[in-house]
Amino acid sequence: MEQTFFIIKPDAIKRGLVGQILSRVERRGFVIRDLNMMTATEDLVAKHYEHLTDKPFFPLLVDYMTSGPVIAGILEGPEVVKSWRDMMGATNPVNALPGTIRGDFATAPIDGIVANVVHGSDSIEAAHREIALWLGK
Ligand code: DAT
Ligand code: MG
Numbered sequence: 572m573e574q575t576f577f578i579i580k581p582d583a584i585k586r587g588l589v590g591q592i593l594s595r596v597e598r599r600g601f602v603i604r605d606l607n608m609m610t611a612t613e614d615l616v617a618k619h620y621e622h623l624t625d626k627p628f629f630p631l632l633v634d635y636m637t638s639g640p641v642i643a644g645i646l647e648g649p650e651v652v653k654s655w656r657d658m659m660g661a662t663n664p665v666n667a668l669p670g671t672i673r674g675d676f677a678t679a680p681i682d683g684i685v686a687n688v689v690h691g692s693d694s695i696e697a698a699h700r701e702i703a704l705w706l707g708k
Pocket of ligand 1: 620623628632661662683684685687690693
């Protein structure tokens with residue numbers, strides 16, 4: 572069965588949104604296979620977002636992702652990679668439609684920080700890479 576890697580980001584933990592986010596996963600019918608609370612190091616975030624290291628916003632992204640604990644885990648189900656991306660909504664919450672997680676729980680960026688509540692792998696290959704990187708599996 573297909574798997575994806577997901578993160579509930581530091582802003583969502585601080586704001587007490589974990590239950591509401593996991594409840595959407597369960598309501599949709601996906602299985603939570605692995606769930607870990609951890610605080611990411613700068614090195615881990617840099618490897619995770621290696622395609623963005625040259626972007627001007629990269630230091631802000633690292634600060635945000637290391638600003639507190641995250642919940643990182645595996646979701647499993649049919650076509651879960653695409654479905655979870657659709658459930659998350661657009662990267663910039665100002666473009667995320669109501670009904671998506673980012674569209675329901677996040678605002679437009681403040682001071683250039685895209686605090687968009689959740690992460691999901693964008694392909695099956697990325698899911699394999701991220702599960703290995705974060706969870707050692
Ligand atoms: P996604 O998280 O939707 O897969 P991405 O992989 O392109 O989006 O970018 C990873 C994260 O980087 C994203 O969740 C928020 C941040 N980010 C992306 N583009 C940004 C921008 N133009 N300004 C600030 N942060 C940005
Ligand atoms: Mg991405």
